[in-house]
Amino acid sequence: MANVTRLCGTKSIVTVNGQFPGPELVAREGDRVVVRVTNFAQHNISLHWLLRTGWADGPAYITQCPIQTGQSYVYNFTITGQRGTLWWHAHISWLRATVYGALVILPKLGVPYPFPAPYKEQPDVNGRSNAKGETKKTIALLLLLLVLTFVRARAVVVKQALQTGGGPNVSDAHTINGLPGPLYNCSAKDTYKLKVKPGKTYMLRLINAALNDELFFSIAEHSLTIVEVDAVYVKPFTVDTLIIAPGQTTNVLLTAKPHYPGANYYMSAAPYSTARPATFDNTTVAGILEYEYPDFPSAPSFNKDLPLYKPTLPALNDTNFVGNFTAKLRSLATSEYPAAVPKTVDKRFFFTVGLGTHPCPANTTCQGPTNTTQFAASVNNVSFVLPTKALLHSHFTGLSSGVYEPDFPVSPLTPFNYTGTPPNNTNVSNGTKLVVIPYGTSVELVMQGTSILGIESHPLHLHGFNFFVVGQGYGNYDAVNDPAKFNLVDPVERNTVGVPAGGWVAIRFLADNPGVWFMHCHLEAHTTWGLRMAWLVLDGSLPHQKLLPPPSDLPKC
Template sequence: MQQSSLSLSLSLSLSLSLSLSLSLSVSKAYLPIKEAPYTRLCQTKNILTANGEYPGPTLYAHAGDTVIVEVVNRAKSNITLHWHGVKQRRNPWSDGPVYITQCPIKPGSSQTYTIVLSDEEGTVWWHAHNDWARATVHGAFIVYPRRHGKGYPFLKPHKEIPIILGEWWKSDVSKVLEEMVRTGDSPNVSDAFTINGQPGRFYPCSEEGMFEVMVKRGMRYLLRLVNAAMNDELFFAIAQHRLTVVGSDGSYTKPYTSDYITIAPGQTMDLLLEANRPSDGLYYMATKAYSSNSVVGYDNTTATAVIKYSTKRAPLKAYFPFLPAFNDTDAVVNFSKGLRSLASADHPVDVPLRVDHRMVITLSINEFPCANNSCQGPNGSRLAASLNNISFVDPSVDVLGAYYSSIKGVFKKGFPNKPPLVFNFTGDDLPLSLLQPKKGTKVKVLRYNRTVEMVFQGTNLVAPLNHPMHLHGHSFYVVGYGRGNYDKKTAHRGFNLVDPPYMNTVGVPRGGWAAIRFRTDNPGVWFMHCHFDRHTTWGMDTVLIVKNGKRRADQMLPPPANRPSC
């Protein structure tokens, strides 16, 4: 197995120092780290970065590789990194979510991550996984087909271009988080979206640095799209050009052509772009938020980049793409329903047809009362979030370490298979008695190699919202979507059990539900959470513990040396 090594150093302006070498020997590099000033929206400030870059460096590997990453934290704050979409077979020790699989890497210390690639092919990504550090600490992770395999299952592109959609605050994002926690209210919305770190022409002082793509007429380009935004699902489109989805979340899809893309935080899309328009045009790509209600604020700006054709003539006309309305839930659902697994002989599907374990999980925004109505959430309360009416409480010792070493009192088993109370989840004017959840560090323990069906049911408590649910350590088949309340009798008849998309993050529609199926074939401790960071901070998360199988090859690897201590 070939290994690549990469040294990442973090500094506030975090700098991940990076060197990547795909060779038979393991090489490591340590690059100087410095404070990184960035100018956006007429303002220069220091931010947390990887390698002094925003977005951070793109990583490259092949399916089946093992990548070694050494992270040196030269910041003033803690850090961890997560390899989003990498299953990390038997190796939760390098998965990264703070206080779930590890304690934080403290300032001045380091950690070596072993990234075990298996069946992932396409675009995944990496990001910080503590507090809100991922706002600026993230990057694309491109996994090419196996070295001696058959290559892409679509026409080979002439060039590949990572496109990372981000979210930018003029304020220090850690201060935004601190104020949200202090007041109990929603966080301040971002001041801009970004495309590869640049907001584009509709923001002050930003047009000069707008990201540009130079293309040649008649050539084919593979855009590797990542939604790294913190709290917004996004629409994305390119003027006068249709986009063909050929992959999502590190898995291939049937070619699916659309005028626009919807992409939830955490999701990736591989898009083929045919450069087939007149060369004298200037073609904008644009992204803006999909926001499913007006109770929680959203960034209503639009980020832009441009596509230019290589020609000696100056562009004669500029074209701007159509993007759906900010609240067009039908556009989101219709696009999502068009995604299908490739389901070919070389890339077969293995959708569980028999289910061993069924769960229905409600996704709710909640409230905790404050003394004398002293908080700034609705009705003087503190905003919260929950899964099956349990608002997750982060422990002070990581769950994985506690589970492996049988440390008592860190977490409790028994996360429920269904909500404690069944009501009209998507009804209007729900009673106030439903608003307050329970607090707890409740986890779900599952036996090895069992098939699981989970239905994520949105609720209208406080605010009916969409929720991008992400599961670590596994990909899953999205077998169904629906509006309103999930009804097993009718919903199952519409499930796609032939070629459903194979994802690791699913967008649960506003006022609706999504159903997934997967096999517990990866022993370890795995985080499951909403990828809106405000919802994770409020408690919309839990942990799945998959027990060891009987064979050694079906058991969790032992912990590495020198894990960070709490």
């Protein structure tokens, strides 16, 4: 699922190997993956892989300088302790609008899924070399970034938003696998269709690649069993509708009806948002689930004479649905797949996340909350400013002076009623500040949403680590009473979590991965406005606890 800036007419986009979405990578847990990226675009590029290798992490100016036009960089990493669905995507200047693809991680050879094996998977990994059991350990791809006229449109949207201080233009549509579907004008032929056999079970790998929208997803008259999120297995549970935030992945089992139903069914996605109207794409994208006719399996893929049923999706601002769904997510917590949540905590942090303002520059009219202000966003009132040199390399070389400050506040400097009447002063500060923690620190972080400029959900993504979601609630976090309710037995483990609209979420993780790790809202507009920060995890004492030297081809700023 992804946003598109234009729907009808002739438009061009940035692609990888000429594909949108980009190439799907399939590997096994334990494989070494090597991806050579050559940039033929007229814009700098970097790619993020949602893995634990610092020099291959990808966010521009955090772990690497971007790959410049005509240059190449080899991302080299080993998949450790992950299996399921991840994704790779551009991590610079909104280019992930079209530069992204699936990263499918199969279990090690001979290791079954902890749920009944599906008849088929979508994307289909059956018949591929890595799925058939060869011992190949290295995957090499050449990613060619082809710049076309859509780049100018994307760049104009970002430039306009930054210059005026207002929100970006709302896209015209969402897509499923790059196709907008029949509910938009002039795109009926551009519809994703999934063909199934009666009685068979399929695994669907869902990725929300939208720039700024959390999405409800449902298939009419069919149930979905959740079995994995963010490449971590969960206790299976069945729903009619799920919620998935930008950056999150979800694997579901879909069991087709036992007999040919003589009907087709929409699979639909639509936004969840509590933001102001006209600040997001309030449209519904659809694909079509269709059944193979048992006597004619080679019949045309879509029979327009059959009934076509639509699912009933939750209301656009149904926060109760979102809270109830996320509360059902639990780790397997078995001997084979334990929930290694830290039971004790070395350091506690309390971060406020939300919107704010900057004063409008002199002699300029802005389009923020007022014509004298522009939108900003912050963590603990610090709107993060990207440096001009990569933070990780600056740390590794000891040349960090003037690049960043190691004094990010561990709690709000001025506490207030975070979900009540907002303060009169909505201005936020600017800075490039990092939290510095020793190797092996067990961290508890409470992220509190604020009501400044409205109550919104914020999907926060932490690079370099999975974390456990031990608690969440609405209103202001109560440091005295809420910790007693934390789930330390089987909390869900993931890499992206939604800070509830008008509420808080508590996570725990073990900082056992040295390097500089970005944390940011996965709503691209909020990230651009500054809702981002970074953690610096120092080296440990043992050789395997130290940051390795950078590769020789690391891009330079």
